[in-house]
Amino acid sequence: MLNQKIKVRDLKLWYGKFEALHGVDLDIYENEITAFIGPSGCGKSTLIKTLNRMNDLVENCRIEGTVELDGKDIYSKKVELNDLRKRVGMVFQQPNPFPKSIYDNIAFGPRTHGIKKKSDLDEIVERSLRQAAIWDEVKDYLDRNALSISGGQQQRICIARALAVEPDVLLMDEPTSALDPISTAKIEELVMELKKDYTIVMVTHNMQQASRISDRTAFFLNGDIIEQDLTRQLFTKPKEEQTENYISGRFG
Amino acid sequence: MTSKLMKILVYLSAAFTFGMLGYLVIYILINGVRFLTPSLFAWNYSTSNVSMMPALMTTLMVVAGTLLIATPIGVFTGFYLVDYANRKNPIVKAIGMATDTLAGIPSIIYGLFGMLFFVIFLDFQFSLLAGILTVTIMSLPVIIRSTEEALIATGMPIRQASYALGAGKLRTLFKVVLPVAMPGILSGVILATGRIIGETAALMFTLGTATNLPGSLFASGRTLSLHMYILSQEGRHVNEAYATAVVLLVFVLVMNALSTLVSKRLAKGGK
Numbered sequence: 001m002l003n004q005k006i007k008v009r010d011l012k013l014w015y016g017k018f019e020a021l022h023g024v025d026l027d028i029y030e031n032e033i034t035a036f037i038g039p040s041g042c043g044k045s046t047l048i049k050t051l052n053r054m055n056d057l058v059e060n061c062r063i064e065g066t067v068e069l070d071g072k073d074i075y076s077k078k079v080e081l082n083d084l085r086k087r088v089g090m091v092f093q094q095p096n097p098f099p100k101s102i103y104d105n106i107a108f109g110p111r112t113h114g115i116k117k118k119s120d121l122d123e124i125v126e127r128s129l130r131q132a133a134i135w136d137e138v139k140d141y142l143d144r145n146a147l148s149i150s151g152g153q154q155q156r157i158c159i160a161r162a163l164a165v166e167p168d169v170l171l172m173d174e175p176t177s178a179l180d181p182i183s184t185a186k187i188e189e190l191v192m193e194l195k196k197d198y199t200i201v202m203v204t205h206n207m208q209q210a211s212r213i214s215d216r217t218a219f220f221l222n223g224d225i226i227e228q229d230l231t232r233q234l235f236t237k238p239k240e241e242q243t244e245n246y247i248s249g250r251f252g
Numbered sequence: 253m254t255s256k257l258m259k260i261l262v263y264l265s266a267a268f269t270f271g272m273l274g275y276l277v278i279y280i281l282i283n284g285v286r287f288l289t290p291s292l293f294a295w296n297y298s299t300s301n302v303s304m305m306p307a308l309m310t311t312l313m314v315v316a317g318t319l320l321i322a323t324p325i326g327v328f329t330g331f332y333l334v335d336y337a338n339r340k341n342p343i344v345k346a347i348g349m350a351t352d353t354l355a356g357i358p359s360i361i362y363g364l365f366g367m368l369f370f371v372i373f374l375d376f377q378f379s380l381l382a383g384i385l386t387v388t389i390m391s392l393p394v395i396i397r398s399t400e401e402a403l404i405a406t407g408m409p410i411r412q413a414s415y416a417l418g419a420g421k422l423r424t425l426f427k428v429v430l431p432v433a434m435p436g437i438l439s440g441v442i443l444a445t446g447r448i449i450g451e452t453a454a455l456m457f458t459l460g461t462a463t464n465l466p467g468s469l470f471a472s473g474r475t476l477s478l479h480m481y482i483l484s485q486e487g488r489h490v491n492e493a494y495a496t497a498v499v500l501l502v503f504v505l506v507m508n509a510l511s512t513l514v515s516k517r518l519a520k521g522g523k
Binding site for chain 2: 052054057059082083084085086089090092094096097098099100108109112113158161162165
């Protein structure tokens with residue numbers, strides 16, 4: 001029943017000499033939403049970036065420990081980086097559509113992975129936009145520049161773009177922090193819908209958001225995971241004092 | 253009170269700047285247009301008819317030749333500096349410093365270098381090739397710098413988005429970054445073109461000043477500005493020099509209009 005998707009063991013990460021993660025263990029299960037909470041600079045964004053190796057782009061970034069996806073180490077030399085990123089998609093804090101048409105934004109990923117036929121692309125574009133609950137809003141403007149629509153819509157375009165390559169896992173790094181409350185609500189609703197088909201990992205600054213939508217929550221502090229549990233459990237009966245202090249708003 | 257004074261000052265400065273340009277253009281037009289006869293566009297230059305046609309064609313050749321060499325080298329250097337090189341590497345810093353220094357060197361020094369190296373040492377003589385190579389070196393820093401700036405301005409987010417979709421570096425750079433940076437790169441290329449068109453010092457002792465169309469890469473010629481300089485220096489064809497100036501002016505205006513048009517198109521299209 002509960003299928004483990006990602007397994008992180010004793011993960012340490014350095015930016016140059018600074019140790020940002022001090023041996024983190026984490027389990028992420030299939031078709032669940034796992035939320036990372038914690039104050040700024042606690043390592044939650046750092047950890048999410050290791051799950052699709054976006055940290056490879058950061059100079060002087062070094063890791064130790066293992067990250068397994070479906071039981072296979074993603075840092076092994078055998079892993080083809082672009083295949084990994086196809087399987088583990090990512091949505092960023094700031095909506096970052098390409099300055100291209102909406103259609104070309106969505107089609108970029110599939111084209112990257114070799115899909116050329118127009119009819120196939122049309123189908124993927126429509127399916128992805130429907131999945132991201134934005135098809136009805138943009139279906140008549142697919143050739144419009146993706147930067148010309150609102151921020152909330154842009155973020156859903158980015159989600160659709162990530163879905164278009166049919167990933168298993170969707171990483172979301174504070175996807176609503178730059179958006180207004182209405183757009184945020186739409187995206188939360190969407191994320192809850194998406195977990196039927198995807199495994200979702202989401203960093204959030206907003207504890208209410210974590211408690212509203214996630215199944216599991218991991219609480220980060222100063223580069224450690226202090227506690228991880230079912231969200232219901234963690235928010236009502238935290239085991240650690242620091243967790244309780246944080247969720248009751250005593251710091252952070 | 254002071255804000256009113258400021259306002260007057262600002263208007264005066266604007267009027268001065270605009271007035272200078274206006275005066276220059278009108279002066280050139282008044283003195284040049286009436287000497288702009290069809291015979292000045294004859295295919296051959298002779299002492300009795302100082303046609304500017306060969307010079308016009310030579311200018312186009314020099315511009316085309318230079319851009320053909322300088323654009324790829326400059327653009328690729330820019331890509332290297334922004335997306336491949338490690339910024340803290342001393343060699344990269346040295347390249348950056350070299351670029352800035354090259355941009356600040358007076359063009360006559362390029363001319364001297366070109367003459368000593370291409371014309372004499374490599375024995376190209378006064379030739380189209382020596383001229384093109386010299387102004388290539390001269391326009392490289394402009395293209396490199398503008399490429400660099402355009403690439404930096406595209407920012408990390410769209411690169412990350414592309415990598416996160418599983419696109420490799422080349423695909424990211426060519427399909428995502430390049431289209432966005434294109435207007436900036438193009439404006440650098442056009443700036444460089446402007447410098448080439450206006451150049452005299454670097455070309456005089458490399459391209460030479462032959463009056464007719466160069467028949468090969470190893471033949472000498474003269475560009476429009478060089479032609480104009482020599483006409484007015486000799487003192488016997490000052491009126492024709494003014495007429496040449498008109499053509500040069502139109503040339504530059506057309507270039508400018510074209511560049512605005514193209515970069516607007518590119519910015520809008522962005523497919």
